Amino acid sequence: MTRQWTRWLGIATIGSALAVxxxxxxxxxxxxxxxxxxxxxKEASDTIKIGMSFDSLLVERWQKDRDIFIAEAGKxxxxxxxxxADGDARKQNEQCDVLLGQGxxxxxxxxxxxxxxxxxxxxxxxxxxxxxxxxxxxxxxxVDIYLSFDNERVGQMQGEYLVGKCPxxxxxxxxxxxxxxxxxxxxxxxxxAIQPLVDKGDITIVGDNWADAWSPKxxxxxxxxxxxxxxxxxxxxxxxxDGTAGGVIQALKAQGLDGKVLVSGQDADLQACKRILAGTQxxxxxxxxKELATEAARVAVKLAKSExxxxxxxxxxxxxxxxxxxxAPVSLDKENLVDVLTADGYYTVDxxxx
Amino acid sequence: xxxxTPIDPSHDPHALRVVVTSRNTMLxxxxxxxxxxxxxxxxxxxxxxxxxxxxxxxxxxxxxxVIGVLACGMTFIIVLTHIDLSVGSALAFLGALxxxxxxxxxxxxxxxLAGSVPAGLGWSAGVVFPLxxxxxxxxxxxxxxxQVATGMPAFIITLGGMMGYxxxxxxxxxxxxxxxxxxxxxxxGTGYLPLPVGWAVLAAVxxxxxxxxxxxRRHHSPAWYVAWMPAALLASVVVxxxxxxxxxxxxxxxxxxxxxxxxVAALALSYTARSTVFGRNLYATGGNAEAAMLAGVNxxxxxxxxxxxxxxxxxxxSLMYLGQQGTAESGAGQLAELDAIAACVIGGVSLQxxxxxxxxxxxxxxxxxxxxxxxxxxxxxxxYQFIIKAAVxxxxxxxxxxxxxx
Numbered sequence: 210m211t212r213q214w215t216r217w218l219g220i221a222t223i224g225s226a227l228a229v230x231x232x233x234x235x236x237x238x239x240x241x242x243x244x245x246x247x248x249x250x251k252e253a254s255d256t257i258k259i260g261m262s263f264d265s266l267l268v269e270r271w272q273k274d275r276d277i278f279i280a281e282a283g284k285x286x287x288x289x290x291x292x293x294a295d296g297d298a299r300k301q302n303e304q305c306d307v308l309l310g311q312g313x314x315x316x317x318x319x320x321x322x323x324x325x326x327x328x329x330x331x332x333x334x335x336x337x338x339x340x341x342x343x344x345x346x347x348x349x350x351x352v353d354i355y356l357s358f359d360n361e362r363v364g365q366m367q368g369e370y371l372v373g374k375c376p377x378x379x380x381x382x383x384x385x386x387x388x389x390x391x392x393x394x395x396x397x398x399x400x401x402a403i404q405p406l407v408d409k410g411d412i413t414i415v416g417d418n419w420a421d422a423w424s425p426k427x428x429x430x431x432x433x434x435x436x437x438x439x440x441x442x443x444x445x446x447x448x449x450x451d452g453t454a455g456g457v458i459q460a461l462k463a464q465g466l467d468g469k470v471l472v473s474g475q476d477a478d479l480q481a482c483k484r485i486l487a488g489t490q491x492x493x494x495x496x497x498x499k500e501l502a503t504e505a506a507r508v509a510v511k512l513a514k515s516e517x518x519x520x521x522x523x524x525x526x527x528x529x530x531x532x533x534x535x536x537a538p539v540s541l542d543k544e545n546l547v548d549v550l551t552a553d554g555y556y557t558v559d560x561x562x563x
Numbered sequence: 564x565x566x567x568t569p570i571d572p573s574h575d576p577h578a579l580r581v582v583v584t585s586r587n588t589m590l591x592x593x594x595x596x597x598x599x600x601x602x603x604x605x606x607x608x609x610x611x612x613x614x615x616x617x618x619x620x621x622x623x624x625x626x627x628x629v630i631g632v633l634a635c636g637m638t639f640i641i642v643l644t645h646i647d648l649s650v651g652s653a654l655a656f657l658g659a660l661x662x663x664x665x666x667x668x669x670x671x672x673x674x675x676l677a678g679s680v681p682a683g684l685g686w687s688a689g690v691v692f693p694l695x696x697x698x699x700x701x702x703x704x705x706x707x708x709x710q711v712a713t714g715m716p717a718f719i720i721t722l723g724g725m726m727g728y729x730x731x732x733x734x735x736x737x738x739x740x741x742x743x744x745x746x747x748x749x750x751x752g753t754g755y756l757p758l759p760v761g762w763a764v765l766a767a768v769x770x771x772x773x774x775x776x777x778x779x780r781r782h783h784s785p786a787w788y789v790a791w792m793p794a795a796l797l798a799s800v801v802v803x804x805x806x807x808x809x810x811x812x813x814x815x816x817x818x819x820x821x822x823x824x825x826x827v828a829a830l831a832l833s834y835t836a837r838s839t840v841f842g843r844n845l846y847a848t849g850g851n852a853e854a855a856m857l858a859g860v861n862x863x864x865x866x867x868x869x870x871x872x873x874x875x876x877x878x879x880x881s882l883m884y885l886g887q888q889g890t891a892e893s894g895a896g897q898l899a900e901l902d903a904i905a906a907c908v909i910g911g912v913s914l915q916x917x918x919x920x921x922x923x924x925x926x927x928x929x930x931x932x933x934x935x936x937x938x939x940x941x942x943x944x945x946x947y948q949f950i951i952k953a954a955v956x957x958x959x960x961x962x963x964x965x966x967x968x969x
Contacts (some may be wrong), residue, residue: 267738267739267893295893296894416942418945419945424894425892426888426895429888430626430936431939433622437610437619437940438608438940440612452739455890456888459753459887459888459889463815464815480739480741563672
């Protein structure tokens with residue numbers, strides 16, 4: 210009797226799994242999947258095809274990047290094929306190969322790993338496809354152009370804001386993902402502002418660490434353990450983005466220190482903006498994504514047509530000097546946040562005050 | 564101990580010696596050694612609260628809770644020679660599901676916001692909590708049933724779960740889903756047991772230990788220390804955390820809800836393993852399934868119940884994690900399944916099945932978390948952390964194998 214019920218349960222499981230799978234297949238075809246793979250470039254149609262490979266869509270901002278980019282490319286008559294690697298560098302290279310097999314005219318990459326993505330660039334180069342590194346530089350490969358904000362400037366803005374509010378005190382440096390080239394640039398920028406005061410003896414760095422994969426959980430654990438070792442004796446935690454700032458503030462909250470310790474951030478995530486308005490996070494650095502994504506779409510189309518692209522500077526990536534377009538970020542705090550973001554159409558007042 | 568029964572010193576004539584030389588004593592010694600080493604290091608670094616301060620102990624116990632709960636369930640699975648790779652992804656999936664259920668419904672979100680805030684169902688945490696646990700039990704029962712019906716390796720079934728749950732988590736929480744602050748799950752994740760409750764727990768522990776001693780005497784197995792050693796340990800931790808300490812806020816004094824939930828889960832499972840028919844059947848099946856079947860054990864039902872237990876605990880862990888983090892994210896719980904398995908293995912749960920107990924898994928989880936937290940407190944990068952944890956995992960297990968051979 211009992212054998213019977215386990216068997217029936219088993220059959221029910223298989224049945225329902227199959228049903229779910231079939232239903233899933235019937236309902237939608239993956240938007241990212243191409244219809245017909247072509248191995249030769251551009252035959253009949255003139256439509257430009259842009260392959261987009263993003264590290265992940267987990268952080269809110271990347272979805273905005275994607276949407277604005279695709280909309281602008283559409284206006285210019287280009288078609289986009291988008292894939293997200295869900296934070297997996299290996300998967301990203303596989304996805305780039307898939308995109309390259311689909312006869313794309315230009316490849317846009319937000320690399321998970323600055324170095325691992327070099328493989329994808331090499332594959333693209335073999336096929337003569339130009340590569341645009343979007344927001345994060347790819348190291349050790351022939352990238353055609355790099356579009357981003359001035360990331361060292363982002364770090365510097367965080368540092369300048371914090372030393373402005375707290376010129377004397379104890380600082381903890383919480384970097385981003387150690388395999389993300391930008392994380393290093395943010396730290397370099399932060400130190401530009403902080404180091405002079407450390408040398409003067411006004412600021413003490415009580416420690417530093419890095420949150421793997423920009424993980425908010427890692428950031429929380431690091432902050433929890435920091436608070437164990439220093440107690441309330443901490444004035445500033447230099448977090449490099451809003452996600453890790455969120456983890457830090459969760460740890461501060463548990464000790465009743467939220468709002469008492471200055472915490473920086475970056476990206477103007479909705480949750481972070483609300484924290485800034487509530488006073489638990491001190492600032493964020495807003496990078497007008499609309500500008501970046503729009504510009505990137507235009508540049509991508511130009512690359513596809515083999516037209517010339519004007520770069521504002523050159524950045525060495527260890528192999529070549531990559532022509533780069535670097536846009537200026539904006540520092541936001543309680544005072545100017547609502548004005549700047551609503552004027553830009555980034556959030557509505559309702560969204561921020563909800 | 565080759566017949567697959569758990570080590571139960573109360574039936575051994577040389578019980579005291581068995582206790583002293585047991586795996587758990589060795590683990591406890593390892594834990595104490597690690598703690599003392601970190602205490603020295605943190606004191607020398609001038610930490611305000613060194614490693615063995617109440618603040619730090621409380622932090623370690625809280626941070627170990629989620630993996631600890633998973634490790635308790637994983638013990639049952641591994642005792643049956645199975646493995647469950649799906650629990651890490653399930654943390655993300657069930658957490659996302661709970662956050663979706665508790666999120667504001669679309670009708671309550673202002674129109675202007677519709678694009679930027681993910682809508683939910685607006686259910687209260689009091690409903691969502693048990694519902695998620697039920698969903699966990701159902702999903703894992705189905706996995707267990709699939710295993711016993713087909714004889715497929717659980718490795719494959721749960722590998723499927725690992726990928727499938729991650730996919731579902733990505734669909735539900737493609738953007739972060741914050742949970743309403745101040746609700747049940749948020750409080751569970753960040754709050755502490757009221758002090759009077761903590762003292763009541765202490766009293767209960769002492770009373771139970773006394774009763775166990777009296778009861779054991781009556782049954783001719785005078786192993787009073789078997790009951791008293793863990794009780795004394797537990798009681799001293801409770802007292803340590805409940806007393807006021809320098810640098811500890813009144814609001815974060817005592818035992819975190821997360822730690823309390825872990826303790827309840829561990830005690831319940833430990834009791835089940837040691838003192839129930841199911842527990843005996845579990846170890847008999849894990850040690851030798853055919854012999855157990857011949858002896859009249861319904862081995863299939865044992866498997867399904869073990870998986871259902873894992874499901875309930877995974878669901879509990881996912882809610883604890885959600886409350887702790889305050890936000891559901893699709894990347895949550897990566898490698899958590901392996902952390903749980905590592906805790907079990909360090910704790911002496913044999914991958915060959917039939918051997919290992921909950922207290923071992925609890926100690927294993929504590930050892931792993933002490934290393935993580937201690938290294939963070941000494942400001943060591945996570946690259947080194949993995950290496951040091953690997954060394955401890957391999958050397959503790961190697962030592963155990965050598966000792967058992969002799």
